[in-house]
Amino acid sequence: xxxxxxxxxxxxxxxxxxxxxxxxxxxxxxxxxxxxxxxxxxxxxxxxxxxxxxxxxxxxxxxxxxxxxxxxxxxxxxxxxxxxxxxxxxxxxxxxxxxxxxxxxxxxxxxxxxxxxxxxxxxxxxxxxxxxxxxxxxxxxxxxxxxxxxxxxxxxxxxxxxxxxxxxxxxxxxxxxxxxxxxxxxxxxxxxxxxxxxxxxxxxxxxxxxxxxxxxxxxxxx
Numbered sequence: 001x002x003x004x005x006x007x008x009x010x011x012x013x014x015x016x017x018x019x020x021x022x023x024x025x026x027x028x029x030x031x032x033x034x035x036x037x038x039x040x041x042x043x044x045x046x047x048x049x050x051x052x053x054x055x056x057x058x059x060x061x062x063x064x065x066x067x068x069x070x071x072x073x074x075x076x077x078x079x080x081x082x083x084x085x086x087x088x089x090x091x092x093x094x095x096x097x098x099x100x101x102x103x104x105x106x107x108x109x110x111x112x113x114x115x116x117x118x119x120x121x122x123x124x125x126x127x128x129x130x131x132x133x134x135x136x137x138x139x140x141x142x143x144x145x146x147x148x149x150x151x152x153x154x155x156x157x158x159x160x161x162x163x164x165x166x167x168x169x170x171x172x173x174x175x176x177x178x179x180x181x182x183x184x185x186x187x188x189x190x191x192x193x194x195x196x197x198x199x200x201x202x203x204x205x206x207x208x209x210x211x212x213x214x215x216x217x218x219x220x221x222x
Contacts, residue, residue, distance in 0.1 A: 017188075017191065018185065018186050018188070020193075021185050021190065021191055021192075021193050021196065022127075022185055022186070024193035025185060025193040025196040025197050025200070028077070028080065028193060028194070028197040029197050029200055029201060031081075032080060032081065032084040032197060032198075032201050033084075033201070033204070035081055035084060035085055035088065036084040036085060036087055036088030036091070036201075036205075037088065038088070039085045039088030039089050039091075039092070040088040040089070040091040040092045040095060041092070042092070043088070043089050043091070043092025043093065044091075044092040044093075044095045044096050044099075045092075046092070047096060048089070048092055048093060049093060050090065050093035050094070051089075051090060056090055059086050060083070060086065060087065063079060063082055063083035063086055064083060064198065066079050066082075066083075067079040067080050067083055067194065067195075067198055068195065071192050071194045071195050072192070076194045077194065080194055080197060080198055083198060084198075084201055087201075087202075087205055091205070091209070094209060094212065095108060098212055098216055101216065107212065107215045107216050108212065110211075110215050111208055111211040111212040111214075111215050112208065114211050115204060115207050115208040115211055118175060118178075118207060119178060119204055119207070122175060122178045122179050122182070123178065123182050125179075126179055126182040126183050126186065127182065127186065130186060131183065132183055132187055133179045133180050133182070133183035133184075134180070134183065134184070134187070134189065136176050136179060136180045137180065139176055140173065140176055140177060140180060143169065143172070143173045143176065144173070146169070147166065147169050147170060147173060150162065150165065150166050150169065151166060154166065163213065163217070164214070164217055167210045167211075167213040167214045167217070168210075168214065170206050170207070170209075170210035171207060171210045171211060171214070173206070174203045174204070174206045174207035174210065175203075175207065177199065177202075177203040178200065178203045178204075178207075181196060181199045181200055181203065182200075184196070
């Protein structure tokens with residue numbers, strides 16, 4: 001009897017922890033997306049140039065690792081906003097590039113709508129079915145290195161259709177990351193809402209940019 005009570009109490013505590021992480025994660029994610037969107041809008045209106053690739057890499061990874069280090073303190077929230085704000089800043093010039101196309105507004109709106117549908121659809125699937133998506137870890141690891149190799153190859157070789165393949169690969173990769181991270185929250189693999197937030201944010205960012213590239217290519221952009 002005592003063992004049953006203990007098991008029931010442990011399950012209730014675990015469920016409360018999951019609910020708390022989910023609530024905090026989606027709350028912070030909404031704030032970061034809104035803040036990032038505002039920065040992207042201001043950068044787009046100011047017509048700022050896209051930063052040097054080294055600035056982007058140093059800025060992203062520097063702020064990412066800083067956030068990971070500060071994840072258990074209030075400063076982690078500040079670092080999270082700095083990271084997502086920086087990514088929003090890099091998004092402004094990208095939006096200007098596509099808005100400059102003949103059908104640019106349609107491309108951007110289509111990418112935005114598709115990103116929202118994919119994210120909410122995948123999240124709802126995991127939250128509803130409670131399926132364990134930990135088996136995707138191998139695919140995500142392999143996908144990361146495959147995409148990294150394809151990106152490096154694109155710098156040196158002009159291969160027809162490679163950019164299209166990379167963009168499609170990032171759509172699949174980002175979708176798998178959303179499934180994996182959401183599952184990690186509800187099954188106890190992730191208990192830090194700051195890390196969960198930035199993981200989901202990066203997946204959404206990559207998904208949106210990749211869909212922009214796909215729709216841009218299909219819309220006549222090179």
